[in-house]
Amino acid sequence: MSGAREKIIQAAMELFWLKGYNSTSIADLLSRTQLNSGSLYHVFPSKQDVLIGVLETYRDGIREMLLEPSWSHVDDPIEKIFALLNRYRTMIVETDCTYGCPIGSLALELHEPDPRVRQLLAENFQNWTAAIVGCLDAAGRRLPRGTDKQALAQFVLTAMEGGVMQARTHLDVAYFDRAVEQLRAHFELLEKAAKAPA
Template sequence: MSDTRERILDTASRLFHEQGYAATGVSTILREAGVNSGSLYHFFPSKEALLIGVLERYRRLLDPVLQGPLEARVADPLERVFALMSWYRAGMEATGCRLGCPIGNLALEVSDTYPEVRPLIDENFRGWTTGIRRWLTEAGDRLPASCDRDSLAVFILTVMEGGLMQARASGSLEPFDRSVAVLRAHVDHLVQEAGRPSGGQGDSAS
């Protein structure tokens, strides 16, 4: 893949996250990426095409950049859930609760204005739930047989995204921390119901 194309995508991803899609001008992307307009439009005929490229890139990098390294660091599949929460919490803390989740931010901003990107946003979220579902499957009989792992994976993602959104809105990590604490209590309850030890707090991805 072209280094220039990747540099444009990397720059656009960062700027869309920091400033929002609508507030980021093409001229800013060109300046920050160090490319001319001909190079950008060679790869992306419009700003909307660039947005699609950014969303496709997020999905492509989800496993090798986020899920894979987290799985390598944290052996306990249930603790990976909370290592993921810790990773996002560290990012929010580092930015003063200003940025939130890049996919969640774009979902709120562009889903209605650009309905053609909605399937890509959904695909990114489903990439997360698929990975989380895999961890829940690896947990085996540490979770009760009655546990709906598909629904639990969706619930975990909802806790993460909702907590991040509320933390960003309030400028405080408290909503995120309270949401994760309730999730921890729920998972611990499921483990106890299955009659297996929870494994404690485990490793952190932060």
């Protein structure tokens, strides 16, 4: 039984998020976990293998770590979308606007990723937008017929990532809020269009 693996993944999730992948050293991971290099390299042959483990953990834990906490008190499918965005808002505020989406930041930091790494980043985005597509499906006729739900779900992710990026850069959550506000307006125009077809 190797609690070492879990310790390292936990520490790496936090440090990659706080400092980025390149700026997190193996020594940082050892220091935080109180492990020795022998233990780490016994479980993860290279630093990149730690990254892969982290991305797999995010991918497999999206429901438990992200969706369920966001939706515990929300039933309306469209409000679920905005509840998810609100969870990001909370994280932005709690980090004094230094928050970055762990996946999005890695997606831009890693410039020549190993194919497995790139694939895992894509799977993370895919799972995120799939959850939104589920909400859009549940919204049924509140959206116009023929709405491209996949594209709209990707647009929700786009708004989140763009909003996070700007809030972080300007150190002002209002930039995130305005992105959500614009997305909200987009949804309201869609719901209006669904009621009164041309």
